[in-house]
Amino acid sequence: MVKKTSAYKKSMDNSLGALDKKILLGFIVIVFGTLILASFGFFYVLSSHLTEVIFISSGLAFIIAIISSMFISRTIVKPLRQLNEATKELEKGNLDVRVKIKTDDEIEELGESFNKMVEALVETKRRQNEIDKAKTDLLSITSHELRSPMTPMKAQLQMTLGGYYGKLNIKQKESLNIALRNANRLDKILVDFLDISRIEASRLKFEYKKVEVKSLVEIIIKEMESFSPSKKIKIVSKIKNITVEGDPERISQVFRNILENAKKFSPEKSMITIDSILKDNFIEFIIQDEGIGIKKSIQDKIFEPFFQGEQTIYRDHNGVGLGLAISKGIVESQGGKIRYESSEGKGTTFFFSFPINPPKTQKNFFKEKV
Known part of the structure; x- marks a missing residue:
C-alpha cells in the first residue's frame, strides 16, 4: 500500500513537470505570435497602413489566444480536473471511481497510477472484509461453545450454595460465592461476544x-x-x-x-x-x-x-x-x-x-x- 502511494506521488511530481513544460510551450506560442504581429505591424506602419495593421493584428491575436486556450484546456486543465473530481469521490469512499486520461504524457501516467492505487485499495478492502468475517465467525462459534458448559456449571454452584448437597460452613459458602460471581462475569463476557458478532453480521434479534x-x-x-x-x-x-x-x-x-x-x-x-x-x-x-x-x-x-x-x-x-x-x-x-x-x-x-x-x-x- 505504501509502495502504491509512493508511486502515485512520484507520478504526480512528474506530471507537475509536464504541466510546467506545457505552460511554457503555450507561453512560447503566445510570445512568437506577438513577435510576428509586432514585425507585421512594423512593416505596415512603415507603409502608412496603420488602420489595417491594428485590425489585422487584433484578429490574429484573438485567433492565437483561442488556439492557445484550447490547447492548454485539452492537454492540461481537463485531465487535472478529472483527477481532482476522482480524488474527491475516493475520499467519500467510492472505490468504483476510475479516470480515463489519454494525453500520451506524464499526466496520463499519473491517471494510470491513480487507477492502480484504487485497485490496491479495493484488494485491501476485500482482504479486510474476509478477516472481519473470520473474526466474527470465530467470536460467534467460540462464545457459543464456551457458553454451553457455563449453564450447568452455574446451576451446580447455585444448588451447592442452596444446601442441595448438604450443609456448608461459612468458608465453603464464601468460596462458592466467589466462584459463582466469576462464573456470572464470564457468562456476561461471552454474551457480549455473541452480541457483537451478531451485530456485525446483522443477525441481532429483537422481540417487539x-x-x-x-x-x-x-x-x-x-x-x-x-x-x-x-x-x-x-x-x-x-x-x-x-x-x-x-x-x-x-x-x-x-x-x-x-x-x-x-x-x-x-x-x-x-x-x-x-x-x-x-x-x-x-x-x-x-x-x-x-x-x-x-x-x-x-x-x-x-x-x-x-x-x-x-x-x-x-x-x-x-x-x-x-x-x-x-x-x-x-x-x-x-x-x-x-x-x-x-x-x-x-x-x-x-x-x-x-x-x-x-x-x-x-x-x-x-x-x-x-
Missing part, C-alpha cells in the same frame, strides 16, 4: 412489544444498586409515563451499559439523572453523570469494539470494552441514534433514541471504511 418506559427504567435503576454499591451514587429518573413499542431486553441492555460506565467513572456520592423527550417519531433518552468526563484524545474511539479508556479512577469493574459498541449496534440497528457530550472533569451526557414504531428489518451500523 408494548413497553411502559417509566416502569422499565425504575426496574433498571433497582438492578443497578448492586453495581458499585459502596460508592453510594444516586440515580434519579425524571421520565414520564410513556408507552412505546420496542424490545424491553435490548432497551434495558443499552441502559445498563451506559449506567455501568456512568457509575464506574463517577466519584462517590455523586448523582446520575435519567430523562427522556419525544422527537418526531422517536423517544430520546438522556443520561447525565457527574464523573471525570472523557478525554478529547479518545472521544472518537469509545464506540469501537474492545476499546477501553485508561483514565478510570475505579478499576474494580473492568469489562472488555464492548458495552458501548453493543449499545451503538442495538440503537442503530433499529434506526435510532446515539451520541454524547463530554468535557474532561465535567461529566458526560449520553443521548440515544429509539423509534416509537421500530422497523421490521434491522440496519447494520458498521459502515464500510476505505
Whole structure:
C-alpha cells in the first residue's frame, strides 16, 4: 500500500513537470505570435497602413489566444480536473471511481497510477472484509461453545450454595460465592461476544412489544444498586409515563451499559439523572453523570469494539470494552441514534433514541471504511 502511494506521488511530481513544460510551450506560442504581429505591424506602419495593421493584428491575436486556450484546456486543465473530481469521490469512499486520461504524457501516467492505487485499495478492502468475517465467525462459534458448559456449571454452584448437597460452613459458602460471581462475569463476557458478532453480521434479534418506559427504567435503576454499591451514587429518573413499542431486553441492555460506565467513572456520592423527550417519531433518552468526563484524545474511539479508556479512577469493574459498541449496534440497528457530550472533569451526557414504531428489518451500523 505504501509502495502504491509512493508511486502515485512520484507520478504526480512528474506530471507537475509536464504541466510546467506545457505552460511554457503555450507561453512560447503566445510570445512568437506577438513577435510576428509586432514585425507585421512594423512593416505596415512603415507603409502608412496603420488602420489595417491594428485590425489585422487584433484578429490574429484573438485567433492565437483561442488556439492557445484550447490547447492548454485539452492537454492540461481537463485531465487535472478529472483527477481532482476522482480524488474527491475516493475520499467519500467510492472505490468504483476510475479516470480515463489519454494525453500520451506524464499526466496520463499519473491517471494510470491513480487507477492502480484504487485497485490496491479495493484488494485491501476485500482482504479486510474476509478477516472481519473470520473474526466474527470465530467470536460467534467460540462464545457459543464456551457458553454451553457455563449453564450447568452455574446451576451446580447455585444448588451447592442452596444446601442441595448438604450443609456448608461459612468458608465453603464464601468460596462458592466467589466462584459463582466469576462464573456470572464470564457468562456476561461471552454474551457480549455473541452480541457483537451478531451485530456485525446483522443477525441481532429483537422481540417487539408494548413497553411502559417509566416502569422499565425504575426496574433498571433497582438492578443497578448492586453495581458499585459502596460508592453510594444516586440515580434519579425524571421520565414520564410513556408507552412505546420496542424490545424491553435490548432497551434495558443499552441502559445498563451506559449506567455501568456512568457509575464506574463517577466519584462517590455523586448523582446520575435519567430523562427522556419525544422527537418526531422517536423517544430520546438522556443520561447525565457527574464523573471525570472523557478525554478529547479518545472521544472518537469509545464506540469501537474492545476499546477501553485508561483514565478510570475505579478499576474494580473492568469489562472488555464492548458495552458501548453493543449499545451503538442495538440503537442503530433499529434506526435510532446515539451520541454524547463530554468535557474532561465535567461529566458526560449520553443521548440515544429509539423509534416509537421500530422497523421490521434491522440496519447494520458498521459502515464500510476505505
